[in-house]
Amino acid sequence: MKLPYIILIDDDVQVLRAIQRDIRNQYRDDYKVVATESATEALELIKELKLKNEVVALFISDQRMPEMEGVAFLELANEIFPEAKKILLTAYSDIEAAIKAINTVKLDYYLLKPWHPAEEKLFPVVNDLLDEWQALYKPDHEATRIIGFQWSPKSHQLKEFLSGNLVPYIWMDVESDDEAEKYLTSANASKSDLPLVILKDGSFIINPTLPVLAERVGLQQKASKEMYDVLIIGAGPAGLAASVYGSCEGLKTLLIERSNPGGQASSSARIENYLGFPSGLSGAELSRRAITQTLRFGTEILTPQEVRSISIKDGYKITELADGSEIHSKAIVIATGVAYKKLEVEGMDSFTGAGVYYGAAAVEAQACRNESIYIIGGGNSACQAAMYMSKFAKDVNILIRKDKLSEVAANYLVENISNTSNIHVLPHTEVIACSGSTILETITLKDAVTGEEKTVPAKALFVYIGTRPGTGWLNDLVLKDEKGFILSGSELMKDKSFASIWKLDREPFLSETSVPGIFASGDVRFGAMTGISAAVGEGSMAIRFVRKYLQEM
Secondary structure (H helix, E strand, O other), X not given: OOOOXXXXXXXXXXXXXXXXHHHHHHHOOOOEEEEEOOHHHHHHHHHHHHHOOOOEEEEEEEOOOOOOOHHHHHHHHHHHOOOOEEEEEEOHHHHHHHHHHHHHOOOOEEEEOOOOOHHHHOHHHHHHHHHHHHHHOOOHHHOEEEEEOOOOHHXXXXXXXXXXXXXXXXXXXOOOOOOHHHHHHHOOOOHHHOOEEEOOOOOEEEOOOHHHHHHHOOOOOOOOOXXXXXXXXXXXHHHHHHHHHHHHOOOOEEEEOOOOOOHHHHHOOOEOOOOOOOOOEOHHHHHHHHHHHHHHHOOEEEOOOOEEEEEEEOOEEEEEEOOOOEEEEEEEEEOOOEEEOOOOOEOHHHHEOOOEEEOOHHHHOHHHOOOEEEEEOOOHHHHHHHHHXXXXXXXXXXXXXXXXXXXOOOHHHHHHHHOOOOEEEEOOEEEEEEEOOOOOOEEEEEEOOXXXXXXXXXXXXXXXXXXXXXXOOOOOXXXXXXXXXXXXXXXXXXXXXXXXXXXXXXXXXXXXXXXXXXXXXXXXXXXXXXXXXXXHHHHHHHHHHHHHHHHHO
């Protein structure tokens, strides 16, 4: 099996030998470590590696080199191996250049010289970056394959599910990939049977349901214990944070997710304002880190599993799942978040999953290469999607009802979009119709000011507008507002029926619902602040109150 490469570049021989010694001693069993004093020589080397189908996992380059600066080298190297991680070695005087490189070349880390002791200053950084790289890299012979039609809703569902659950896969469009036909023949399947999933052990599944696919790729779907201290429903940022804090504090914790851990955040191509990550990180990477962390503390995660109802017996919570099984717990945290609203636009339902997508830009980005696409919505998620899609699509058109993007998006995103030539913002514009044969082909736009309508070709339409709480499954056990958001704490006490429902001597905790021991966390809670950081804070806060409640039992 081929080992990935780590490439080291520094014109200072002493520094090069030192970094080569440290990296080679630590990583030589899993990576080929190559060092050179010349940036030009390094570029020729990586071009040759690309032709030989080799893989580079990490570049470590000094900033000050006579042939070219490190930032310039990394920019060129990024064009050849865009998935490789990048570290810039800098002196204190070069920090400003390194910070600029975070945006220009998507630098992953800048490392001040000297980096000794390596055990404290070098290896933790490199370990983190290599773990992140390995999470997304799988050799072709070890990867799951999905074979189907590009614009098939079922194929999209499978891709979105595996991507959301951090299962690496290779997508093969049966209409454009010559190798796809060979797999169909081997599985004795026809195009009418698609999608076809080839697992890494060589076995296959024809047109699988999500539970079947989940079981075959090793995702847990059944609880192992009879009773849990806390059951968390929803694995978005709030639910994941609650699970981390619950498990690390010794609570028997179970986390249930109906589709993809990470929630809406997992589909964000780049989150640049999350504390502690100056170079930003993707929503998928944030989810991976959180899942790894909570599993390490002992959380059980069931996916895909859907909750049907909750009932109370002698103070204990009985949660019935869609498959008929029951989960018994002492406390519950509902963290089901919000979903994008389904738009009532003529023809749109016919193309959901076949050109019209609610979120999921990262999943379908490759299919939109050199095409014109449209994004409805101007919030942060929409803008992050636009920035990511601009690397693939010929034109990315953002449709907003406001006059300016700055009225709805964060300033750093507005600036990034204004500096991206193939992103266009169309103010006071809405979609009024979608059309096509079997897949989306055109959309009709209307200017809300002039009333002008025009029909334009569109390969894909991504919807990032409006939110509705994920409480459609929830019975009337807990009080909600008219929109379905769950009332808790002081907001709960304002409800006219509170006095007749709440029977404890104490007031409800901040995130506690009308049922003692059932808590709401994140966007699903009425009055909660929006955003990933706020959701993470809410999740950890909910566990604090869970512990207080358990002490009362």
